[in-house]
Amino acid sequence: KQEVTQIPAALSVPEGENLVLNCSFTDSAIYNLQWFRQDPGKGLTSLLLIQSSQREQTSGRLNASLDKSSGRSTLYIAASQPGDSATYLCAPQWYSGGGADGLTFGKGTHLIIQP
Amino acid sequence: KAGVTQTPRYLIKTRGQQVTLSCSPISGHRSVSWYQQTPGQGLQFLFEYFSETQRNKGNFPGRFSGRQFSNSRSEMNVSTLELGDSALYLCASSARITGELYNEQFFGPGTRLTVL
Numbered sequence: 001k002q003e004v005t006q007i008p009a010a011l012s013v014p015e016g017e018n019l020v021l022n023c024s025f026t027d028s029a030i031y032n033l034q035w036f037r038q039d040p041g042k043g044l045t046s047l048l049l050i051q052s053s054q055r056e057q058t059s060g061r062l063n064a065s066l067d068k069s070s071g072r073s074t075l076y077i078a079a080s081q082p083g084d085s086a087t088y089l090c091a092p093q094w095y096s097g098g099g100a101d102g103l104t105f106g107k108g109t110h111l112i113i114q115p
Numbered sequence: 116k117a118g119v120t121q122t123p124r125y126l127i128k129t130r131g132q133q134v135t136l137s138c139s140p141i142s143g144h145r146s147v148s149w150y151q152q153t154p155g156q157g158l159q160f161l162f163e164y165f166s167e168t169q170r171n172k173g174n175f176p177g178r179f180s181g182r183q184f185s186n187s188r189s190e191m192n193v194s195t196l197e198l199g200d201s202a203l204y205l206c207a208s209s210a211r212i213t214g215e216l217y218n219e220q221f222f223g224p225g226t227r228l229t230v231l
Contacts, residue, residue: 034219041203043119043205044205046219046221049219091158101160101171102150102160102163103148103150103158103160103207103220104160105157105158105159106157107157108157
């Protein structure tokens with residue numbers, strides 16, 4: 001069974017710090033990996049999508065890297081702001097013989113940026 | 116471009132009833148997936164529809180079913196509701212590159228279902 005682990009489960013830092021969120025997955029044969037943020041009671045907002053052939057993707061202050069061989073991805077947030085406070089979810093997608101599987105989610109990292 | 120929309124946003128039902136949730140994908144997207152989110156189990160994949168056909172299914176009982184219409188809109192039905200079905204139900208749409216492979220998935224705001 002494919003599993004996704006996110007570390008840390010929670011993180012509280014002062015505004016302006018650079019931080020790294022970690023995601024590991026048990027089966028390295030992924031098709032792609034998405035990072036999302038979720039605000040309380042809301043749906044998911046897609047942040048970055050990394051295809052299996054890519055090593056990293058960047059969007060603004062966000063950079064996500066992917067190391068398939070070790071089953072790891074990291075999300076780097078530069079110059080954090082209070083508006084970045086949310087739960088961050090990592091979701092690899094695997095491809096099985098019958099087609100693409102649904103996204104498998106980690107439990108998330110609950111991030112609080114202190115003003 | 117309008118995002119993924121879900122109706123209703125909130126729903127209260129009693130045990131034993133059935134419920135139907137609706138999802139309209141982003142225009143041009145033909146793949147719709149459904150997910151259940153609970154505090155205990157987190158986000159779990161229910162099923163995915165593409166071109167009106169169920170392409171993939173998660174590990175949920177047969178009480179959970181769905182369908183997709185020719186305009187790609189999708190409905191999810193839960194029969195004989197149980198207390199444990201209380202959750203946030205999220206719908207995601209995607210533009211498949213080919214018949215088998217996914218592109219980026221975009222989520223709707225969800226339907227909050229409470230079973231009393």
